[in-house]
Amino acid sequence: MSTLHRLAEAAGLQIDWEDALGAAQRVSDRSLAAILKALGYAADSPATIADSMARIAHDRDIACGFVSAVAGEALMLPSACGDPGPAELLLEDGSHRVIVVEAIDTGLRVPAIDTIGYHHLKLGAREISIAIAPPRCFSVEDAVGDRRLWGPAVQIGALRDDSASAFGDFGTLAHTARAFAKRGADAIAISPVHALFPADASRFSPYAPSTRLFLNILYADPALAGGTPAPAPAADLIDWEHAIPARLAALRHTYDHRSEAVHHEVAAHAAIGGDDLKRHARFDALHAHFFTQSGACGWQDWPAAYHDPHSAAVAQFAADHAEEVGFYLFLQWLAKCSLDAAQRAAIDAGMALGLIADLAVGMDAGGSHAWSRPDDLLTGLSIGAPPDLLGPDGQSWGITGFSPLALQRTGFAPFIATLRAALDHAGGIRIDHALGLRRLWVVPDGASSAEGAYLTMPMDDLFRLIALESHRARAVVIGEDLGTVPPGFRPAMDDKAMLGMRVLWFERDKQAGFLPAPAYSRHAVAMTGTHDLPTVAGWWQGRDIDWQWQLGRTSRAADEAADRAARADERTALWQTLIASGDAHGPQPATDNAGPVVDAALAFIGRTPSALAIVPMEDVVGVVEQPNLPGTMDEHPNWRRRMPAATDTLLDRPAVTARLAALNTQRNP
Structure with missing residues (x-):
């Protein structure tokens, strides 16, 4: 094996893979080098490859700060994480006890922990975060026993009620949930509600969000704050170019005439949201400012002084544009109230689960998350898919996702926060492209999808965290397992009670x-x-x-x-x-x-x-x-x-x- 291939494998890249038709494929050396460079591991000479191998060894040592396990099962740690002997276990509930860590041939063995939750282990001078998960996710059987449930899947913007609005919102969703509950539905699967780029009316795809931690403010129901949406004529297609500015204008009118009670509720919500929410509101205000000025699509196109959310320039902008920042804080409060109301409407109408949220696989590299927390994400790489039955030409989605190294380094905090944001208002969650929990098809920026490679993700940790958060939220989990499914992935989902998707068109015999x-x-x-x-x-x-043929797309x-x-x-x-x-x-x-x-x-x-x-x-x-x-x-x-x-x-x-x-x-x- 060449040194380049050894480096690629050490970095988690899969050199050889099998496509959806079972044919063996190999990633070119050129693609491997480009992807490794984006990951921070230069591979353009023997010397840089050696340096990169040393960096990977260092990065693995950093990753010792987090470990996950299933309740009742022993934990395994690498030897580099510390020395065997007595260690202090600090449980999430504040209690603590001393345990003995043993040295074994493969590393260090931590005795089984039965208490589900997030804990800390003090092992010498090192503190290790520990997530103890239940054996499986919360399930339909946990919710309703043997009863088989059904529900519709809806695109929120597509929905109509009796109002003359340009697109459906969370108020329309509540109306729809009540209507379906009346007809026997126990769930309603919704399109993603992640925050987009409200100043740019061309960016309305729910699967290319600015961040997944906050909500799409365009869906906020102004009626909950005493406002009304801008009236619009009935049409078969949504005219987002005109509908978005009109909705924002109506929402701004609602904000400008908000009551004192609303003012206090927004302030309380902002306090709970903390610095993350404040930075997101600042991002939306900055994006609106620079988009209006110069058409800047993302934060990379702003003047350099505004690239750092902690900079003096950003603080000064927020002070000078306090009303604009306040407007976006108000909209996040209103969106949350509206979505919570939709879930209450579903449950109160008799649904067992209510809303099933949709978690997009990634986010725009020019968006709020990438600006606020760039170290969380893969930089210079787009997530996509190789050619498969769903997309014969392959796909590069133009979005980025979490770096596996960053997840380890942060104790998976960004992933946990993302799950909680999605489950905050729902009785279930659908994880888009769940195959990405095991491996992501990553493509260098500007390259075709065929020049990508699979990057291994920490699937065992991710599955355990999903089970833990599902258990806490009492929410079922659905994983979109369509496309090029790696061997063993569906059995692993079954083991965690994560529901796969069985679509009529794909359920075929030999x-x-x-x-x-x-x-x-x-x-x-x-x-x-x-x-x-x-x-x-x-x-x-x-x-x-x-x-297919009108657009000249690839066909078998x-x-x-x-x-x-x-x-x-x-x-x-x-x-x-x-x-x-x-x-x-x-x-x-x-x-x-x-x-x-x-x-x-x-x-x-x-x-x-x-x-x-x-x-x-x-x-x-x-x-x-x-x-x-x-x-x-x-x-x-x-x-x-x-x-x-x-x-x-x-x-x-x-x-x-x-x-x-x-x-x-x-x-x-």
């Missing part, structure tokens, strides 16, 4: 036929689709094939005719599967008659033994177009489509009422 409903896992979420996939009606009509089919011929065969296979399950009857519907297929598909997913079924609202209603087409920006109206009517109105339609009645019957006969 002959590519659709699996019968009983073959779906109990410990998973059964789904007709996701926001990145065609709707049932769209798939039946071949709308995804229309987009030789040509468009072959693609459509293959879909015709798949339609027949799906209909036969639905007939065999007893959810469909009669001759196969024509391609322009998707209603019976949607009915049968929802009943089929309801019939599965999976503990939870989640159905996109697009399939509940039977619409053709999907919310997002991965790998596109302006070519497809991503995150802009609205529901055709208010949720109550849609659910009262006879076809939808019958569809949900069948789903309820199948879930709990």
